Amino acid sequence: MRLLGDSISRVFLTGGSGFIGSHICDKLLAQGYEVTAYDNFSNGRREFTAGHLSNPNFKLVEADCLDLPTVTKEMAGHDLVWHMAANTDLIGSHAQPARDLNDCVVATFNVVEAMRQNKIKPILFASSGAVYGQLCLENHVNETAGPLSPMSTYAAGKIGSEAFISCYCHLYGLHGWMFRFGNVLGSRVTHGVIFDFIKRLRENPKELMILGDGTQKKNYFLTEECIGGMAWSFVNIPMNDECPCDVFNLGTTTVTRVTEIARIVVEELGLTGKTEIKIQGTKRAWLGDQPKVHFTVEKINKFGWYCKHSSDEAVRTAVRRVLGKEQG
Numbered sequence: 470m471r472l473l474g475d476s477i478s479r480v481f482l483t484g485g486s487g488f489i490g491s492h493i494c495d496k497l498l499a500q501g502y503e504v505t506a507y508d509n510f511s512n513g514r515r516e517f518t519a520g521h522l523s524n525p526n527f528k529l530v531e532a533d534c535l536d537l538p539t540v541t542k543e544m545a546g547h548d549l550v551w552h553m554a555a556n557t558d559l560i561g562s563h564a565q566p567a568r569d570l571n572d573c574v575v576a577t578f579n580v581v582e583a584m585r586q587n588k589i590k591p592i593l594f595a596s597s598g599a600v601y602g603q604l605c606l607e608n609h610v611n612e613t614a615g616p617l618s619p620m621s622t623y624a625a626g627k628i629g630s631e632a633f634i635s636c637y638c639h640l641y642g643l644h645g646w647m648f649r650f651g652n653v654l655g656s657r658v659t660h661g662v663i664f665d666f667i668k669r670l671r672e673n674p675k676e677l678m679i680l681g682d683g684t685q686k687k688n689y690f691l692t693e694e695c696i697g698g699m700a701w702s703f704v705n706i707p708m709n710d711e712c713p714c715d716v717f718n719l720g721t722t723t724v725t726r727v728t729e730i731a732r733i734v735v736e737e738l739g740l741t742g743k744t745e746i747k748i749q750g751t752k753r754a755w756l757g758d759q760p761k762v763h764f765t766v767e768k769i770n771k772f773g774w775y776c777k778h779s780s781d782e783a784v785r786t787a788v789r790r791v792l793g794k795e796q797g
């Protein structure tokens with residue numbers, strides 16, 4: 470069975486040269502889909518999709534989702550929109566709050582407006598568990614949790630995007646699958662805790678400072694599980710005019726503490742006993758950080774999709790992939 474089934478041939482993928490987006494390109498092209506990767510390279514990397522440039526089924530468009538005429542023109546003729554583009558600089562986002570308004574909310578508005586003009590129905594959207602804010606610090610929340618009061622401009626951007634996708638589904642006949650992810654890990658990761666720890670340990674193997682108070686616990690899962698879960702939902706959870714869109718938590722219910730991630734990274738780098746792991750001691754790792762992200766995935770489990778690996782397994786595998794010890 471192909472990832473998106475046989476009703477889809479041409480996929481318009483925003484953020485297609487980013488970390489997760491480039492893995493989506495690999496998987497879709499390997500199964501014979503045609504893919505247009507639309508990316509402004511604010512955080513994408515050319516080398517992630519360079520290997521596909523000679524593939525006639527692949528088209529790379531270097532352009533911005535904020536450019537509505539271009540996104541509308543380039544989207545024409547596609548069967549499905551997979552919307553991954555967003556500002557993902559979580560640590561820096563509070564210093565440039567307009568980035569989340571633009572690259573998330575306005576970009577998403579333009580994407581659904583371009584879909585309306587091009588009469589394209591299905592959209593898969595990468596939202597985030599960050600939308601739950603304080604609600605998921607202690608309790609494991611499901612998709613009905615609310616009221617949502619975001620703790621970061623990033624989370625506010627995702628809530629605004631979900632809102633525009635939902636209303637375009639109800640007003641203009643789009644069908645939307647929106648996924649509130651845990652933390653996604655794998656090769657090519659360009660941000661986040663594993664990337665940061667490895668980078669800093671390469672600069673100074675003697676010491677690793679953990680930001681925050683060291684009690685942070687989040688759920689981690691691998692790129693292939695994230696991509697597989699989104700595609701599986703599109704194929705197996707049909708939308709219709711009565712229920713044109715839905716939101717799903719996606720990931721694992723297990724969590725990994727930041728100190729355990731540090732231990733695994735140090736071990737996989739062969740630095741056990743050589744690196745002193747220190748804890749900064751501040752309440753939050755950065756302004757807008759959400760130290761604990763706990764959610765349930767019972768809704769998608771009931772439909773029949775399960776994450777195969779625990780959060781700890783995903784962390785270990787991802788570290789090994791980033792270090793080139795494993796493929797994937």
Ligand SMILES: NC(=O)c1ccc[n+]([C@@H]2O[C@H](COP(=O)([O-])OP(=O)(O)OC[C@H]3O[C@@H](n4cnc5c(N)ncnc54)[C@H](O)[C@@H]3O)[C@@H](O)[C@H]2O)c1
Nearest residue numbers: 484487488489509510511512513534554555557595652653
């Ligand atoms: N990585 C995670 O753990 C995680 C968790 C939850 C949600 N998400 C969401 O998944 C999506 C992909 O994340 P990622 O980790 O691959 O990040 P990423 O930064 O690697 O990918 C985002 C891509 O979007 C592009 N982009 C940003 N703004 C754009 C714009 N205005 N127009 C065109 N392209 C633009 C960037 O250049 C980049 O290539 C994002 O929406 C992110 O919020 C990721």
